Amino acid sequence: MPEAAMNWEDAVRWCMSEPSMKELARAAYFDDPVVAAQRYHQSAEFDAVRSMIPRKAGRALDLGAGNGILSYALAREGWSVTAVEPDPSALVGAAAIRTLAERTGTPIDVIEAFGEAIPLSAAGYDLVVARQVLHHAHDLPAFCREMARLSREGATILSLRDHVVSGPQQLEPFLRAHPLHHLYGGENAFTLAAYRAAIQEAGLTIDRELNSFQSVVNYDPMTPSEIRERLAKIFGPFSPVVRLALSPVPFGVVARVAASVDRRPGRLVSFLCHKHGKD
Template sequence: MQVEQNRCLTWEEAVQYLLSNPEQQELVKACYYDAPLVDAANRYWCSEEWHAINELLPTTVGSALDIGAGNGIASYALAKEGWQVHSLEPDPSNLVGVGAIYHLAKTAELPIQVTQEFGETLPFPDQSFELVFARQVLHHAQDLQELCKEINRVLKPGGKFIAVRDHVISSKEDLPRFLESHPLHHLYGGENAFLSTEYINALQQAGLRIDHVLKSFDSKINYAPLTPANMQAKFGQRLRPLPGSKSLAYLIFNSITFPILLRLLSTFDNRPGRLYSFICSKPL
């Protein structure tokens, strides 16, 4: 598949291009676009990212809404955990949208309900869900404030809203740099990022309480598919030329010091498009 110059593809066409490009297969797998979809979804469910997310979910399962569900990997993971899942996705695609979720649910024999709609106009009654989940969704909002209001509206009092892996910029001037560096934006033109304060203000103004903001290196959720072992290996390579690198590595790469190092990195990380996650709840 050739990409015409100066033409934006659809999201489905962009993913098809990645799938057809042998040099992009590592990215394809990291994004869980590889086939068969049920195997990719199961790999996501078994991933360190999902294990970290699962620790943040309510202890009692109930009704969950997966907003911007894409090909359904998070809906699959929620259903495997026992949640009654309703997937919301505006794209009808059989590869990366509603069609893919239907196929995944049927193949995995999971009772996932699917609705084709945008998050700014949720077709559900007030207080319908104990959990609303959004993976890489808020930064795609057409109207961030309205999306957050709708999420709060359909969430039950005491329920949780978990938004993971959203792109953050430090200033509006950083947005072009982020878009230029993004591996897919030049294909379909659909990426975006907000200031962390914009996310926080939209969530709070909607009536949600922000319980935790996880910055770029605060959690495996944000730096996946890298693992702590991968991170240590990368840091170790940089330390190797330094005198006493083995002793330094021993001091840094232990269960006490390394998490502190990662949190320090989060504090000073100003990369345009770095990933944050927001853990929220609806007051009783």
């Protein structure tokens, strides 16, 4: 395993080349950019995202767009998409998005910038999304203020798949367990209270808070059967009995219970929000 510090692109390249990381690389959409983007568009995660965004496509802003899989999916749904990504990388950054757009004939505007200071006027986007991004923010309140500034009144704002810790004592265990943090050192997590405060103080209303197993947005590509098994294992020697007891229980109930007891460092949360209209 590499010992030298890497940038994000190098860490992803290592993940893609390491046989033991093959499943993680595919789950993270690090494989062929066109194949990955098309697969994400057809994923259970994006199907759930589709149910949370306006039916009428308009202007969408994808913050921290990475290699462009969400930008691509939104554009294929008819949205006029602007992707904001600070990393110029041809593998995991702005250049990758431009290549994806060119190879697939998908119109995506790309801006190279950090989410805390986006060089756009108050553009009035109908949809602002940030997938796996808020936990990387250098200034979380400033990032959320930019989300609010660039959205129109009544707009939908989504933050997806952000890492959560219960407190400072959980941050180190999370970073130690993360498969790529030791390579590039760029991971982070905030408490639920920190996310809520930053979002609400920016002038956004939280409509739904989806914790870990409450939505496929968070647990994809994990399956419902795997979640049932994880919940049963919590009970140690009583797992076989619990597993049997859970078998007839609707998955929605199982998911809510699993989310309520989930205290893992780095568990995921997503927020569905909207921007306040004028009183």
